[in-house]
Structures are given as structure tokens and as C-alpha cells.
Amino acid sequence: MKKNYTLKRQTDYWLGEFTVMASPCQILLDNLDEALADSLTAIAYAEAKRIELKFSRFRDDNIIARLNSTDNETIALDDETTRLINLADLCFQLSDGLFDISSGVLGKLWHFKQQIQLPSDTDIKALLPNIGWQKANWNKPLLRLPKGMQIDLGGIGKEYAVDKVAQLLEQQIQLQQTKSAFLVNFGGDIYANKLRSNGHSWQVAIEDTQQLGESKLMVSLTQGGLASSGDSQRFIDVDGQRYSHILNPKTGYPIAGGPAQVTVYAQNCMQAGMLATIALLQGEFAEDFLRAQDCRYWLSD
Amino acid sequence: MQLSLKTKSKIKSKSKTFANISMTLAAATCALAAPATAQPSESDSWDVDLGLLIYAESDDQVQAYEGALSITKQIDDESSINVKGIIDVLTGASPNGAVAQNRAQTFTRPSGNGSYTTAAGDTPLDDTFRDTRVALSTQYQHQLSRLWLYSGGAYLSKEYDYLALSINSALARDFNNRNTTASAGFAFAYDTIEPEGGIPNPGVSVDAADNRLTDSDTKQTLDLLFGLTQVINRQTLMQLNYSLSDISGYQTDPFKILSVVDSNGWANDYVYENRPDQRTKQSLFWRTKYNLQPSGQVLDVSYRYFWDDWGITSHTIDSKWRVQLANQHFIEPHLRYYSQQAADFYRVYLDENQPIPEFMTADYRLGELHTYTIGLKYGFPIAGNEFSVRLEYYLTQVTGDDSLAKGAGMAGVDLYPDKSAIMLQSFYRF
Secondary structure (H helix, E strand, C coil): CCCCCEEEECCCEEEEEEEECCEEEEEEEECCCHHHHHHHHHHHHHHHHHHHHHHCCCCCCCHHHHHHCCCCCEEECCHHHHHHHHHHHHHHHHCCCCCCCCHHHHHHCCCCCCCCCCCCHHHHHHHHHHCCHHHCEEECCEEECCCCCCCCCHHHHHHHHHHHHHHHHHHHHHHCCCCCCEEEEECCEEEECCCCCCCCCEEEEEECCCCCCCEEEEEEECCEEEEEECCCCCEEEECCEEEEEEECCCCCCEEECCCCEEEEEECCHHHHHHHHHHHHCCHHHHHHHHHHCCCEEEEEC | CEEECCCCCCCCCCCCCCCCCHHHHHHHHHHHCCCCCCCCCCCCCEEEEEEEEEEEECCCCCEEEEEEEEEEEECCCCEEEEEEEEEEEEECCEECCCCCCCCCEEEECCCCCCEEEECCCCCCEECCCCEEEEEEEEEEEEECCCCEEEEEEEEEEEECCEEEEEEEEEEEEEECCCCEEEEEEEEEEEEEECCCCCCECCCCECCCCCCECCCCEEEEEEEEEEEEEEECCCCEEEEEEEEEEEEEECCCCCCCEEEEECCCCCEEEEEECECCCEEEEEEEEEEEEEEECCCCEEEEEEEEEEEECCCCEEEEEEEEEEEECHHHCEEEEEEEEEEECCCCCECCCEECCCCCCCCEECCHHHCEEEEEEEEEEEEEEECCEEEEEEEEEEEEEEECCHHHCCHHHHCCCCCCCCEEEEEEEEEEEC
């Protein structure tokens, strides 16, 4: 049977690769034998795929599909979904309503694929009644979404998968009584567990969105999470104003004036990802927000 | 540190103030999947620490050699036990408390058997300082619930003329998403001293025929400790401790004496020292650990203020800076400053024309002093385990009223000689 991942020997580490959540995913494993590197990559793939299947909004057989098709019906969530919805709820509160998992429907109007004109204001206004997490009834583990509301955990899922895979790898490595360093990279959302055995940090390239493929900035990562938010490929220029793909759930319009991309270093990947996303939602005040967070960050315009 | 990939094309006129939400996010995300803290139980793991120490004071004073072995066993997810054994060998000489004189002095040994002579101008040192100490201790930790941690232990140490026994117990609780830990603990110690020759009669001449009281004496210590540890942010940890210690019983050093000096500065007699039977010590301790990420440097700074009802107050400032080098090597420079005010009953000597006070000591350790420590620790892995060596230099400057060196007997002598010491320590953990 064909494997869903590949494993390559690099100069001084193993590189496991697969595609999950429409992103290129990499597992870098330091100082291990091939058999263990292969089994760890398999575990990482299985866990990432499990999370994708469970939380993807493009499927009709998971908890997200079930929630999104309800008509004001209360659904009891399992532990894992409860924890993710709780985090989303916390981010909604901490961001003053800007981080909103119910804002995904706006993507129907703002797809940014060769889009040259703004969607009509009438269409946008028509969607707004279905958006607004404060309208959901969240009494964990019970969730009731109002009719028409659709939630999307895409803003959390990839970072969650990185941390969850890292947790599993850490456990496996400890069971093997080894102390290997590893790095998990799911499309730019990253977690590294420790200093490499050669005493060096992992060198992570942050891609400059203006010149795709050309890495502008190298970051040394020893331990912790690194995540980026923003994407300069997806924007529209209307009357000289650039509209990013980051949408304000309150107005239905993109947030203008902010940086094209924010990268944050934090304890874990989820924390980094939430900080980067909430920063981008602040538009021109993104850097003011980041300065208050006492974290390392990088911006690109 | 921030870095902008491109400088802003327009200057922003407005700015906005934001709350720090990263701690809340850290707590919430760690609860979801915590790779950094994921530590499944390793039930059969033993942690063994081996330590060796060599300590040498200048001028052939005290030398100490110590070997320590510590074994920690994780019993299950909730509890662990540590057993530690130490053997010390001490040799050399230490100041007996008498002042230097412009003539040779002869002292009876503390045991009462034999004598030793100190040359003119030299600080009298008791050369019978020689002992071997064996100490055993055990400490047990148990996570009572998600937030409560209990720890308890016992300690025993024995040397030729001294037996120390103690027990301790502490409880700690986490608050505030585990960003705050509060702890309270106590320790009780019972010490017995049985000096060779017996307990001397304080204030009585060392040459008197009947200057011994009993064979042995005891001392009881009750310590209370209250602590607070706070995570300030991702890099910073702060710790605040208060401790109260109540000691009752025999606290005099039976080997220390004082010179009784006449108006010409000549010591014609020596008497045994005496310290109060009661002492209450208190201290406040503040410590901050700052962890520079991602380079892994750690700055550890602490300050202690100490005071007791003997009139001693002291300040300690301690700082360590750990710098991670390549290949898991590290260096850690260490600087420490300690300053102490003398006890109320500290006398460099007694005056023949004055009545002998109830309490008196000439032990420089209860006098006014300043200690400077400079050290460097270097660590690297051996067979995947951490090995480190530490070299430290101590300088103790004893200070006091120099005009007390008077008369033909003491003119020009150093009443407050400095002391220095070198310590070499190595650790191996496997």
C-alpha cells in the first residue's frame, strides 16, 4: 500500500512530508534511526489527518457539518471539540468580537480569487444577521447555533494540529527513552521542542509575502511556537486601497491599513497563531497590539 | 525585539492601547495540547546526582572535602522520593577568638588535653579542628490534587561531638491558572552537642581548674517558611519568601574564647564565650529569574534581608547568569555580596577592668563583615548527561574599630584579618 507520507534523509535530520489541510506539512526529526523516524512521521500524519477529518468545514460527516446544519438545536460536544470551541470563545472575548468563528460565510462573497470588484453592499448586509458568536448559545459542552449561522474552525485547526502532533511526538520520543529534538511545520505554523543535539537551533525561514519563494528573514527557533497570519496573494485593490483577506465580522468588509503578514513567536503554536490573527484584525493598530503582548513578532507590509 | 521587514511608508498619527492577553492565551492553549509540559510518567526512572566539593581557606585554615550522592525516584505520576547522603571531612585550623598579641601566646586545647602556641603578631588559630560528618536525608513529594503539593522529609547528621536531627513538612497550592504558587512549611530540629572535655563554664578562665558544666547540651529550632512564586510573563518568574526561626537552647560555641586584656593591651587571661539561649531570626527573600528566549540565557537575581534579636542584620545580593553555548555547553558566572552588622554582644576582646558581661563572643562570624564571592560554572554533556564544574573565590573582610588595637600588647596587630577561600565543585547527573 502506498504511504501517505514520504521520509527523506537530509544532511543531519530526517524530513517527513505529507499534505493535510491543504497545506504542505513537514516533520523534522533530529538524531534518530530511520525506523523510528518513519513511525513518528506516520503518527504525525495520522493525527493531522484525524484533526482535518474531524473539524474540516468541507465535509458533510463531521461535527462541524452537524452543527452548521442545525436549526436552533442544542448539541452536546465531545471533550476535544468543547476545548476548541472554548478557545474560540475566549479569543472572541479577548479580541472584542473581532475573532469570530461564525464569520466564515463572508468568504462566499470575498473569495479574492482574481476578484476585481467589491461585493455589493446589499449582499454583505444580507449575511451579517448570520454572523456574531455572541448570538450562539455556548454553555459547555452544550452548543446551540441560531439558524443560518455557520462556524469554521479553520482559524484554529492548523495551529491546534501542530501542537497536538508535537505532544504526541514528545510522548513517543520519551517512551523510546531518547531525547530527540523535532520541529513540526504545517504550512508555516511551527512548533519546536528543544535544542538540537548538535547544539544548534532550527533555522526557520519566514517567507516574504511580497516575493513569494524568496525567504527574507531567518529565525532561530529552539523551543516554542511560531505562526504567521496574513497572505499578500489574497487581496484586492479598489481605488488604490488594498483590501486584505482578513474580514471584520462586524462590518463584513476587509480590514484595511494593516500589515500584510504578522509572524509571532510564543510558547506554543496555538498561542502564536491566535496572537498573530488577533493582531492582524487590529488593522493599522496591529503593531500597537503586538507591543502590548510582550512577545517576539515580525511584520511585513 | 521587533523587526519590520519594510519600513513603514507613512508615519502613523494615531496609536491605540491594548491589554496584554498573551498570558491568558498561554494558559488556555496549554490546556488544549501542551507539548512543552507533556511528561508521561517514567515509573522506572532514577535520577542520580553525584557531587564532589573541595573547599580551602587561605593560610592553611579550614579545608573541607565533601562527597554527595542524591537519588530521586519517581514513584508514580503523583509522588517522588529523594534520598541523599553526604560525607564531609574537615581539617585545618580556625580562629579561636583570642586577639593577636605582640608576643607569643600559648593556649590549652579545648579538650583540656595539651596546648598549642601562636607566634607574636599572628591571629590565634585552634589547630584541633578536624572532623568527619555523615549526613543522611530523605524528602518525599506528593501531588495531593491538581493544585495541591505536599512535601515532607527528615534529616540526620552525625559528627564526632554533634548530632543533628530534623523533620520538615510543607504544603503548596497553585492559583490563578497555575501562575501563582503559595506555600507554607515548617521544620523542627533537635541538636545535641557533646564537646570533648564537656560544656565549658562561660566567663570562666580557660585555665581554671573547674571550668566545665556538663557533658552535653541541646538546642531546638523551629522554622516557619511562607513563600509566594509568581509567573510574571513568559520569561519572568518572581519569588518572595518570609522565614521565621526560633531557636532555644545551647547556641554557644564551646571552642571559642575571648582575650581579657589589661590597660597595656596584654591578654593575661582567656575566658569561654557565652551566647543567649534564645534567638529569633527572620528573613525576607526576593528572587527573579529571567529567561531570555529563544537563546536560552537565564538571569537569576536575588536579595535577602535578614535580622534577628541578637542585633545582627544582613543583606545578600546574589546573581547568576547562565549562557547557553553551542553543543549543549553552558557557562554561568556568579557574583554575590554579603554584608552583616555585628551582634550586640560581639567584643573583639574583654577589658580586664570591666566586669565580665553575661553574653560575649569574639567569633568573627558574629562580627561586622562583608563577603564577596565571584565564581564561574561550566557545564557540558558527558554521554548525554550533564556534567558541570564550578570554581568560586570568597573574600571575607572583617571590619571593626581599629583604635581598639592599643597599648604595647596590641599596637600594630590586625584585629580583623581578612579571610579568603577557594571552592571547587563538580556535579554529574545521570
